[in-house]
Amino acid sequence: MEIPLLKEIIIILGLSSIVVLICQRFKIPSIIGFLITGALAGPHGFGLIHAAHEVEMIAEIGIVFLLFTIGIEFSFAHLLRIKRMVLQGGGLQVGLTILLALALDVMIGQEVTAGIFIGFLLALSSTAIVLKLLQERQEMDSPHGKIILGILIFQDLVIVPMMLFTPLIAGKADNIVMALLILALKSVGVGVGVFFTSKWLMPRVLHLVTKTRNNELFLLTIIATCLVVAWLTSSIGLSLSLGAFLAGLIISESEYSHQAMSNILPFRDIFISFFFVSVGMLLDGKFFIGHWPIILALTLGVILLKFMTGAMAVASLKYPLRTALLSSLALAQVGEFAFVLSRSGLEFGLLTQESYQIFLAVSICTMVFTPLLIGLGPRTVDLVTRIPAVSRRTTQQKNDHLLPESTHLKDHLIIIGFGLNGKNLARAAKVGGIPYAIIETNPQTVQEYQAKGEHIFYGDATHTIILEHAHVKEARVAVVAISDPAATRRVTVALHRLNPKLFIIVRTRFVAEMEELQKLGASAVIPEEFETSIEIFSIVLQKYLVPQDEIESFTEEVRADGYQMLRSLTSRPNNARDLHLADIEISSIRVQAGSPLVGKTLLESELRQRYGVTLLAIRRPNETISNPNAETRFCEDDVLVILGRPSILQDASQLCEAPELQTSTENLG
Secondary structure, three states, X not given: OOOOOHHHHHHHHHHHHHHHHHHHHOOOOHHHHHHHHHHHHOOOOOOOOOOHHHHHHHHHHHHHHHHHHHHHHOXXXXXXXXXXXXXXXXXXXXXXXXXXXXHHHHHOOOOHHHHHXXXXXXHOXXXXXXXXXXXXXXXXXXXXXXXXXXXXXXXXXXXXXXXXXXXXXXXXXXXXXXXXXXXXXXXXXXXXXXXXXXXXXXXXXXXXXXXXXXXXXXXXXXXXXXXXXXXXXXXXXXXXXXXXXXXXXXXXXXXXXXXXXXXXXXXXXXXHXXXXXXXXHHOOHHHHHHOHHHHXXXXXXXXXXXXXXXXXXXXXXXXXXXXXXXXXXXXXXXXHHHHHHHHHHHHOOOOOHHHHHHHHHHHHHHHHHHHHHHHHHHHHHXXXXXXXXXXXXXXXXXXXXXXXXXXXXXXXXXXXXXXXXXXXXXXXXXXXXXXXEEEEOXXXXXXXXXXXXXOEEEOOOOOHHHHHHOOXXXXXXXXXXXXXXXXXXXXXXXXXXXXXXXXXXXXXXXXXXHHHHHHHOOOEEEEHHHHHHHHHHHHHHHHOOOOHXXXXXXXXXXXXXXXXXXXXXXXXXXXXXXXXXXXXXXXXXXXXXXXXXXXXXXXXXXXXXXXXXXXXXXXXXXXXXXXXXXXXXXXXXOEEEEEEOHHHHHHHHHOOOOHHHHHHHHHHO
8 A cells, every 4th residue: 555645755755865965065055955956856857756736745844843843932022132133133124125126117007016025025035044154153142143133033923923914915805904903803813812812821721731740741732833823823813823823822832832833943944945855846946947047147246236125224233344244145035934925925826837937947046155255254245344434434424423532542451242251251351440441342331331430332343443442452361252254354464563562362162273373363262162172071070079279280280281181082081081989979969857866965866886977067047067077066957967988878867867757767678
């Protein structure tokens, strides 16, 4: 008996594995590999898959799970932290893209409704591709990484009203006013339901489920919640995607959201791969070959359009030109949700079959170019910002009022980047009476801390004029604590060139970057990954009772050796590895009411003679007695901290128990 769709699934999984493996070799994102797989296996390729409609149905589940996970990751608290990037940056980017696309479409003779819908499609960028590339490049915490994330969040949210408004702009509603009123009522009803479910119902349900400690039941509950809410919204005329997002939002408000996310991710990744394969199947290779000049021209046009709108949106946030250019390059593609929306446009007559094929081809081309645009971004930005006219305008923009006078700085510290490290360093400098100046690219942070009296000013430290404003030639030390690897290198070069005697401390994430930064002029490079590992192994050695002076000596040796020791630790002897006491443990036990110890002194208890344990301390509600003497008396509810072999700690703990508890324990034994 043949299982329906089994052949198609085998073809998709097998061919995807080969294509994605080849793509990985050339550092091409997996999503592009899935698109290529669909184009090869689809009806317009080799025709290996005939049940295209059934594959599309599986792909819809992928979109449901994708929006579900976005909903889980989304929280109102997180939105409030980056609300300006999301609302102002994202809103302006989407709005400008729609307006410019509409204007261009009207100029070439398109109808206004079709122009608005095309603007909807072009406004969306690929969350999956962009975030994956930024994570691989360790740029998620950089200024442009945070802005990109904020704009992508807005785009992921705005897809919902776009899908709701598509039938309205297509004129499929008989009474637009009534349709909008019904839509508003439905939205209010859904909002009330989501609030009630997320705050009251779902936490109780998940609590009951987790009490069973049954992982299968927990997973079934999470998936059922996703699909049920999606089905309910679909049944009242809203979209499956909206329901999936709301289901994720309901889960996100519970304490079990992280576990739900980890459980659902494998399902999402599998089904979303089917979605991109299904999109690739829609691409007509013959159509692409026959229309490649116009497709490539439109691709470049779309990239330029989105680059412009993205740059204007980021510029409105008053970030430096470098941040604006890097952000806009990363957002200059058409996203996966545009494919979902385009099907609605085809259904409601806003796209013809030919324009739909052109859209698919252009969108896929913009995705293919994305890794190249992001990879060449730093070099491109460097070239642009070195143009004299651009450089002058960058350093004399409308934020000049944020630059305080710094005429009395000499032999001072320059802090570049005012994140957690920068703030802690500024506090330490203030306590130590060290004069300092702070350079920061976030205008809101600058305004906030200037009001608090901090010597902080707005500027991009990759520009020489900004460093000169901080009197870099008179400074003694500079600390570079920013999360942009490319900018870190440029700042290091500029600092060393302007003041060769300056002691430059650079914070970086990975030890692999140390050597290059030192060649560029850094005096000391602090890699976060090894500092974290030093903190971890210090705690581990403490738990194994390695003497503190040995731990400190070991960590000093690691740092003095430029972290080389940790790279070749197995080949170098070190006494600290042999200092742990594997057969000794520290334990805490409570003296219960009725215990034989109550009222006795340490000498009378004979803990060491009878049990071979050492009493280190006694913890009481109002005091802690370290190294108790022989005359110290035990009291009820004392917590004894004892040292000994694991095999005898249990015997000693029985001495602290009440007689009836000891008897019942012996009976159980």
